[in-house]
Amino acid sequence: MRILFVAAEASPLAKVGGMGDVVGALPKVLRAMGHDVRVFMPYYGFLPDKLEIPSEPIWWGTAMYQKFAVYETRLPKSDVPLYLFGHPSFMPRRVYYGEDEEWRFTLFSNGAAEFTWNYWKPNVIHCHDWHTAMIPVWMNETPDVKTIFTIHNLAYQGPWRWFLERITWCPWYMEGHNVMASAVQFADEVTTVSPTYAEQIQTAAYGETLEGLLSFVSGKLSGVLNGIDVESYNPETDRFIVENYNADTVERRKANKVALQEELGLVVDSGVFLVGMVSRLVEQKGLDLVIQIMDQFLSYTDAQLVVLGTGDRYYETQMWQMASRYPGRMSSHILFNEALSRRIYSGCDTLIMPSRFEPCGISQMLAMRYGCVPIVRRTGGLVDTVFYNDPMNEAGTGYCFDRYEPMDFLTAMIRALEAYRYKDQWRKLQQRGMWQNFSWEKSAYEYIKIYNRVLGNPDEGKPTEPSQTSGVKV
Known part of the structure; x- marks a missing residue:
């Protein structure tokens, strides 16, 4: 499968919350399983301090009357291709905040859509949180590209419809009062980062006013528990601690x-x-x-x-x-x-x-x-x-x-x-x-099932359990 992750964060390059851990780790595991997985994220002003980035872009595009560039490099310590969306609005040395936050992430989403239409076309686009929520809406007219929308935090739902209509293209069929609501409706599958949270957001206590919509689409809503990098976070080999142990x-x-x-x-x-x-x-x-x-x-x-x-x-x-x-x-x-x-x-x-x-x-x-x-x-x-x-x-x-x-x-x-x-x-x-097994392999198996489901591929069954890691009983 060809899978494109589109997100505002990817650890260790840009990490504010759990999204960064997911996007920084899951593509590596999926790629090791034989899938062509790539990541698309903004070119923040601080990224040249953390990795080598070519001076020449691989592609130029236009979105929302703005010209942007896309640079190609690799996620650190991996062979996962990383595409960086280059535009002056992302040059400040920060990930979030600023008066233009909603505008620049809408531009980022639009740029990602143009990139998939014109440069590299995946089978599945895996979108993360409101920063990428317009992509499932736009991809509704591209039936051979399926979209997965992962909710990392429902409390942040992005710009309202009236603002979007002033800055970007809102298709005639688009529904929803904000980008999060629209993504939930138009994504082929909606996931959250734990099974319990997937159930809780269908209630008024946790639904952030979207509980009715989430209940309505519950047939395509599921929770996949996040994992951790058990190789990096290993007390037996961690170089940042005084005494190693298991x-x-x-x-x-x-x-x-x-x-x-x-x-x-x-x-x-x-x-x-x-x-x-x-x-x-x-x-x-x-x-x-x-x-x-x-x-x-x-x-x-x-x-x-x-x-x-x-x-x-x-x-x-x-x-x-x-x-x-x-x-x-x-x-x-x-x-x-x-x-x-x-x-x-x-x-x-x-x-x-x-x-x-x-x-x-x-x-x-x-x-x-x-x-x-x-x-x-x-x-x-x-x-x-x-x-x-x-x-x-x-x-x-x-x-x-x-x-x-x-x-x-x-x-x-x-x-x-x-x-x-x-x-x-x-x-x-x-x-x-x-002894608990929180490796990313377990989560990757679940996401592969979801990708196969939206593509209409046969269920491959549950693979064998991941191999035992040091200090962990599986």
Whole structure:
């Protein structure tokens, strides 16, 4: 199959959220399975700092009365062709934001459509979030090109119809009040990044006003759980951590904990309960719950807290202020630092994710990969990846709570703190998390089924399971 991924992000070149992880990893796996997979993304101003880009474009095109260029290179550490959409609107050293955000991503979508019509024609275009949502609408007139539309976060739905009619071509048959609604109607298949989120967005609580439409198209709506790069995120070989280990030598994590405490200015004590949070600091991630209960938790325990991430100024300020009240016990780092995030996963005892909603979530899977026990709210992809700890039956991988309430979150935190006192049981809990199989191969098999379905190809059946990876029981 010829498959073109069109997206605003692709890790490690441009990554803001989980979309970057998907587009940066899934094409590599699909290409290794024998498919001709390529990626189309904007040529951001910072990309020349990260990879070699030819000075001459491979193709020139026109969209929305704008001339653009397309440059060809490769995704880092792969043979996946990467097409970069070159236009001055993407030259600033940022991915999102700016007054022209809706206009420039509509231009990007239009450019991708022109590229497929005139230069390289795939069998399937895999579109990601509202930035590419007009492509399924335009491709409705090209029946030999099928479209898959993946919703990474339904809260961001893109420009309204009235704005689109002023800046680009809206076909006579187009329906929907914004680009997200239109993509849901015209894509051949709609996916989300976890099975539970696919069900939840059909309800008023999570549907962001599109629940009726999503219920109507439920026959072509499915959820495919994201994976993680188990080769890059491998505690046995990770060069960013102090001490390497695997599930059988998990006790060696203690060296990483002590090193993390020293690095962040915390009181060095390998026996203290060390809590981590690696997240965008926005309402979706449950920051209001953290603010409401963490003072109480830190006041009545000897636990320590590490926060890493950026987001809304209000939540950033709250984290700074809380850290100032607990010197030596709380450390807030308002920045994006990939290496530090790995050291947090490998050094903390638990990772908190009290999300209001969570389409999939990557951090909880990375945490378990490193033997860091997650504490999560049961929503979206967190339901599909983290299961209640049951020490009596030696089952489960973390601690969960259901209601979005401060006391429910605090109760889960205290339960984890109490369980941490029983070292043998805690070690088994860590190992169960490390043995989980979150490889991208599992997700790739599911997407291949979807591609074959929209193309009318016969179901090839489920391939054999991926081979065992180091430190992971499959």
